[in-house]
Amino acid sequence: MNNSDTLDSHQKIIRKKRRQIMVGSVPVGGDAPISVQTMTNTDTADVKSTLKQIFDCAAEGADIIRVSCPDQSSTQSLKKIVTESPVPIVADIHFHYRRAIEAAEAGAACLRINPGNIGAAHKVREVIRAAVDNGCSMRIGVNAGSLEKHLLEKYKEPCADAMVESALSHAKLLEENDFYNFKISVKASNVFLAIEAYQKLSQISDYPLHLGITEAGSFRAGTVKSAVGMGMLLWGGIGDTIRVSLSDDPVEEVRVGFDILKSLNLRHRGVNIISCPSCARQQFDVIETVKLLEKELSHITTPMTLSIIGCVVNGPGEAKSSNIGLTGGGKDVHQVYLSGVPHHRLKDQSIVDHIVGLVEKEAAKIEASKSNVRYEAQENQNGGSIPLPTTNSK
Numbered sequence: 001m002n003n004s005d006t007l008d009s010h011q012k013i014i015r016k017k018r019r020q021i022m023v024g025s026v027p028v029g030g031d032a033p034i035s036v037q038t039m040t041n042t043d044t045a046d047v048k049s050t051l052k053q054i055f056d057c058a059a060e061g062a063d064i065i066r067v068s069c070p071d072q073s074s075t076q077s078l079k080k081i082v083t084e085s086p087v088p089i090v091a092d093i094h095f096h097y098r099r100a101i102e103a104a105e106a107g108a109a110c111l112r113i114n115p116g117n118i119g120a121a122h123k124v125r126e127v128i129r130a131a132v133d134n135g136c137s138m139r140i141g142v143n144a145g146s147l148e149k150h151l152l153e154k155y156k157e158p159c160a161d162a163m164v165e166s167a168l169s170h171a172k173l174l175e176e177n178d179f180y181n182f183k184i185s186v187k188a189s190n191v192f193l194a195i196e197a198y199q200k201l202s203q204i205s206d207y208p209l210h211l212g213i214t215e216a217g218s219f220r221a222g223t224v225k226s227a228v229g230m231g232m233l234l235w236g237g238i239g240d241t242i243r244v245s246l247s248d249d250p251v252e253e254v255r256v257g258f259d260i261l262k263s264l265n266l267r268h269r270g271v272n273i274i275s276c277p278s279c280a281r282q283q284f285d286v287i288e289t290v291k292l293l294e295k296e297l298s299h300i301t302t303p304m305t306l307s308i309i310g311c312v313v314n315g316p317g318e319a320k321s322s323n324i325g326l327t328g329g330g331k332d333v334h335q336v337y338l339s340g341v342p343h344h345r346l347k348d349q350s351i352v353d354h355i356v357g358l359v360e361k362e363a364a365k366i367e368a369s370k371s372n373v374r375y376e377a378q379e380n381q382n383g384g385s386i387p388l389p390t391t392n393s394k
Helices: 047-059 072-084 097-106 121-134 149-155 160-176 191-204 219-235 250-263 286-296 315-320 348-381
Strands: 021-023 026-028 035-039 064-068 089-093 110-113 137-143 182-187 241-243 271-275 304-309 324-327 333-338 341-347
Touching: 021 137, 035 250, 047 064, 047 072, 047 250, 064 072, 072 089, 072 097, 089 097, 097 110, 097 121, 110 121, 121 137, 121 160, 137 160, 149 160, 160 182, 160 191, 182 191, 191 219, 219 250, 241 250, 271 286, 286 304, 286 348, 304 315, 304 348, 315 324, 315 333, 324 348, 333 348, 341 348
Parallel strands: 035 064, 035 241, 064 089, 089 110, 110 137, 137 182, 271 304, 304 324
Antiparallel strands: 021 026, 324 333, 333 341
């Protein structure tokens, strides 16, 4: 049991249908899951440090990772990075189009180009040729802070119409050169501006969209801005891949990205802990318990819901829609729920270790069930007599 089992149809987000592209092995758009991206903040020429950060982010679930390629030493290092990376690598190109060509030749899965900085149309055509020759996709990365000069002269200031015009003009250039394997972003640090630009672009095109509130700020402020901006867009069915932009460890960007998707029931990874803010009614230290559980359960990638509620006011109700629930019961003895049903009592001193053990057991059970479904589906596809299961609740 999890929260998605209890959602009514009006609570489910209907994503707008987009054309699908491939970023290496990761599909973006169409009916593919919304992918989570981040970007390294190491010197790309420092292969060891960059790969370590890539592996750390991939371990948290990052689907795609971008690295900056501002100079030739970066693109020269890219080949080794791409070869050893566990996820597709996007080369971030801002000014020199030759860096894009070098990155494509080094094996980048995608090239991110900034239309306002990349240069003349003939330079973009050379980048397209390199992308085609090397099987790269591309992202047209429009940014309110670096729009083309003629658009700023036309509109007098960065605005949604200018950003959309920039995106569409470069999309047209790609398509005129028979290149369609691209996505678009129209980012701004201003939440309202970014939302308006994405909404306008979504209404008039079917390009896969990369969402982001650029330069969002520190961990707390950036998380709030990203959740508000991207949350509104995702709630409206807009967005095929996301990147949370924080002045912090890229691993945190990945975690926040998944938390945003999780909160909207768009994608689940790991344990979703539902917990109360605590008050005088709490029968155990909720805040410290949740902090410890988040740390001890970080290795679990299986989607499931765990409710930790300090008293019986909301505890039983939350437990009904959780895989595992804990409700404060008084006198240092609390109620544990499994699949929404009261199961056994638990003393204060054993809360964290006991709940971790239950979650690990439930994760193993869920993964075994998934394996059985895949096996039986394969048997059925191969002509076996084993019927496909209709439920995995037992």
